[in-house]
Amino acid sequence: MVELDPVIHAAARLRITAALATLEATESIAFPRLQELLDMTAGNLSTHLRKLEDAGYVVVEKTHKGRTPVTYVALTTQGRRAFEDYTEALRAVLGAEGLS
Numbered sequence: 195m196v197e198l199d200p201v202i203h204a205a206a207r208l209r210i211t212a213a214l215a216t217l218e219a220t221e222s223i224a225f226p227r228l229q230e231l232l233d234m235t236a237g238n239l240s241t242h243l244r245k246l247e248d249a250g251y252v253v254v255e256k257t258h259k260g261r262t263p264v265t266y267v268a269l270t271t272q273g274r275r276a277f278e279d280y281t282e283a284l285r286a287v288l289g290a291e292g293l294s
Contacts, residue, residue, distance in 0.1 A: 214269040222268035
């Protein structure tokens with residue numbers, strides 16, 4: 195049986211990585227925009243981003259625009275690969291079930 199990455203497999207983290215995977219490899223997204231796209235609370239999004247960050251799947255960059263703090267989020271190369279592996283594994287699981 196194919197094993198799905200438990201870091202990505204949680205529904206909220208899957209939504210986050212899927213959204214970030216739509217960006218170009220060099221792009222990032224502002225935290226409030228990601229929060230809006232995913233319709234998540236700031237606390238919930240932060241918690242899941244921390245788990246993804248701890249796994250090396252996302253990078254969170256805190257900076258300033260003028261005097262205003264801004265947080266940007268991006269998928270790392272490792273995170274992009276993990277997401278691709280996850281989707282391949284999911285297809286394998288679904289394909290195997292289709293053969294039953």
